[in-house]
Amino acid sequence: MTANQADVRRYRPRTSVFWWVHRRSYLLFVLRELSCVFVAWFVVYLVLLVAAAHRGSDSYQQFLEWSSRPWMVVLNLVALAFVVLHAITWFTLAPKAMVVRLQGRPLPARMVAGGHFAAWAVASAVVAWIVLGGW
Amino acid sequence: MPDTITLQVTRYRPDADGPPTLQEYVVPLREEWAVLDGLNYIKDQLDGTLSFRWSCRMGICGSCGMTVNGDPALTCGTFLTDYAPGPVRVEPLANFPVIRDLVVEIDDFMRKLPEVKPWLVREDGEALDDVEFLQTPAEMDEYKQYSMCINCMLCYAACPVYGLEPDFLGPAAIALAQRYNLDSRDQGAHQRLDVLATAEGIWACTYVGECTTACPKGVDPAGAIQRYKLTAATRTLRSFLMPWRAR
Numbered sequence: 001m002t003a004n005q006a007d008v009r010r011y012r013p014r015t016s017v018f019w020w021v022h023r024r025s026y027l028l029f030v031l032r033e034l035s036c037v038f039v040a041w042f043v044v045y046l047v048l049l050v051a052a053a054h055r056g057s058d059s060y061q062q063f064l065e066w067s068s069r070p071w072m073v074v075l076n077l078v079a080l081a082f083v084v085l086h087a088i089t090w091f092t093l094a095p096k097a098m099v100v101r102l103q104g105r106p107l108p109a110r111m112v113a114g115g116h117f118a119a120w121a122v123a124s125a126v127v128a129w130i131v132l133g134g135w
Numbered sequence: 136m137p138d139t140i141t142l143q144v145t146r147y148r149p150d151a152d153g154p155p156t157l158q159e160y161v162v163p164l165r166e167e168w169a170v171l172d173g174l175n176y177i178k179d180q181l182d183g184t185l186s187f188r189w190s191c192r193m194g195i196c197g198s199c200g201m202t203v204n205g206d207p208a209l210t211c212g213t214f215l216t217d218y219a220p221g222p223v224r225v226e227p228l229a230n231f232p233v234i235r236d237l238v239v240e241i242d243d244f245m246r247k248l249p250e251v252k253p254w255l256v257r258e259d260g261e262a263l264d265d266v267e268f269l270q271t272p273a274e275m276d277e278y279k280q281y282s283m284c285i286n287c288m289l290c291y292a293a294c295p296v297y298g299l300e301p302d303f304l305g306p307a308a309i310a311l312a313q314r315y316n317l318d319s320r321d322q323g324a325h326q327r328l329d330v331l332a333t334a335e336g337i338w339a340c341t342y343v344g345e346c347t348t349a350c351p352k353g354v355d356p357a358g359a360i361q362r363y364k365l366t367a368a369t370r371t372l373r374s375f376l377m378p379w380r381a382r
């Protein structure tokens with residue numbers, strides 16, 4: 001930079017704290033980032049469930065009662081919505097990060113993402129089958 | 136179609152006090168006119184003091200990037216009729232210091248670009264000028280998309296991470312690093328790793344994805360970055376599991 005340039009006053013725009021509200025894609029991005037809080041909540045919830053089950057049937061019953069309180073149901077529904085958003089955005093990202101080749105040709109992005117969604121569906125079906133008593 | 140359209144153009148004079156202001160100009164609305172033609176009309180007919188950059192008028196030189204109605208765009212490829220009846224807001228590229236009116240300071244990008252060595256690196260000592268490197272069409276397809284970059288910096292203007300963390304290497308620099316990493320003639324990938332796999336490099340990217348939306352050349356810098364994240368993570372894991380084979 002020449003001395004002449006350094007003397008000149010630059011205008012440096014500041015990024016406002018609310019930069020993410022003006023654009024849909026930015027808003028979606030911030031919601032996706034926020035979803036990690038709810039992913040963490042589900043981990044905590046699962047740990048609490050396992051701990052309650054471990055302590056015997058009384059404490060497991062208590063846990064079930066606690067879980068069926070309206071605010072808990074609402075919290076878990078909101079958390080579920082965020083986790084689904086997290087999963088969908090994560091799987092649609094997959095083809096951006098991986099280039100899968102089949103016989104030397106790159107697989108189209110839709111198929112890479114489709115593979116991830118299919119694996120997700122299968123895993124969910126297996127879990128549902130176990131939980132709903134098919135085991 | 137009305138025969139004129141109003142442009143609201145950012146004026147900033149470094150020698151006068153105060154932040155930038157918008158000034159309105161009425162220019163002819165012609166079907167074949169891009170926003171840049173409107174600006175040139177202002178400069179030639181209405182107000183010679185307006186400053187902006189341009190050169191090729193055909194989406195090649197990458198110098199005419201500005202913010203048009205809030206979106207980063209090449210003004211030579213953005214047509215006035217798409218904004219009729221107007222008004223059209225024309226502002227300098229976001230996330231860069233403004234020197235004057237629509238002219239921004241690009242030193243930061245110019246400093247970052249060579250850090251990723253965007254040229255063919257050979258480690259076997261062969262002088263590039265003396266040999267011919269043959270390449271198959273498939274090998275060229277590996278990197279061709281990334282080689283379309285015209286350094287217009289629209290992706291930097293679209294990236295909120297760059298706006299918040301000016302140290303971020305940024306979309307185009309990383310995409311250009313990938314352009315050479317994926318070139319079969321290049322041997323510099325691990326030299327670039329030290330610059331790319333850092334907190335200011337790929338790991339600063341949170342995948343907003345707007346760089347790819349903004350890119351007028353279909354480069355997909357967001358894709359390049361996510362792809363490199365996977366490469367870098369795999370390398371780290373491999374050097375952890377098999378330290379004797381590191382690099």
Ligand code: SF4
Nearest residue numbers: 284285287288290350
């Ligand atoms: S990646 Fe696209 S938007 Fe970014 S500088 Fe290159 S051409 Fe411009």
Ligand code: FES
Nearest residue numbers: 191192197199211
């Ligand atoms: S004037 Fe060259 S890209 Fe627009």
